[in-house]
Amino acid sequence: MIRETKLRIQKMSIYGAFLLLFYVLQTTPGFLTFWGAKPLLVLPFVICIAMMDGELVGGLFGLAAGVLCDTSGITLFGINSLLYMAACVAVGLLVIYYMQPSRLNSLIFTGTTMVLRQLFEYFFYYVMWGYEDISIILLRHMLPTVLLTLAVTPLMYELVRLIYAYYRRKLHD
Numbered sequence: 001m002i003r004e005t006k007l008r009i010q011k012m013s014i015y016g017a018f019l020l021l022f023y024v025l026q027t028t029p030g031f032l033t034f035w036g037a038k039p040l041l042v043l044p045f046v047i048c049i050a051m052m053d054g055e056l057v058g059g060l061f062g063l064a065a066g067v068l069c070d071t072s073g074i075t076l077f078g079i080n081s082l083l084y085m086a087a088c089v090a091v092g093l094l095v096i097y098y099m100q101p102s103r104l105n106s107l108i109f110t111g112t113t114m115v116l117r118q119l120f121e122y123f124f125y126y127v128m129w130g131y132e133d134i135s136i137i138l139l140r141h142m143l144p145t146v147l148l149t150l151a152v153t154p155l156m157y158e159l160v161r162l163i164y165a166y167y168r169r170k171l172h173d
Contacts (some may be wrong), residue, residue, distance in 0.1 A: 039149040047109050055092025075121060106153050110150060
């Protein structure tokens with residue numbers, strides 16, 4: 001029992017360290033910037049955690065990732081926290097009851113969450129206030145952000161899958 005608890009704490013600590021690392025990389029100016037947009041690294045990471053470890057662990061890591069993103073974002077504080085947590089809980093439950101963890105499903109879940117997040121931000125921060133030429137924001141900033149995030153999602157899936165498989169073997173030995 002004590003060994004199992006230590007291994008679970010160790011796995012969560014590794015997830016937490018990677019979450020902090022990806023947050024630092026995501027917020028580093030100029031790092032991974034293409035076409036004036038940057039991928040979100042923490043969102044696909046926590047989505048993949050939710051796919052592998054379930055809705056509780058995924059929801060907690062989604063909440064933590066959302067708080068981190070809220071501290072450096074321009075949106076109202078708490079929006080990312082709620083959205084990421086809700087997305088991770090939903091993904092965890094979908095994988096438990098209906099779907100299997102896979103690269104394709106990680107792309108679907110991450111893409112859906114990214115599109116909802118970007119459309120939410122687009123509507124409440126640009127459309128609602130009647131700015132001119134807001135389609136430029138959608139096409140030149142938000143769409144590349146979604147595409148770049150989807151490009152890094154398979155790497156995040158493989159990383160989380162390897163960590164999960166390693167600790168699953170250790171727990172069953």
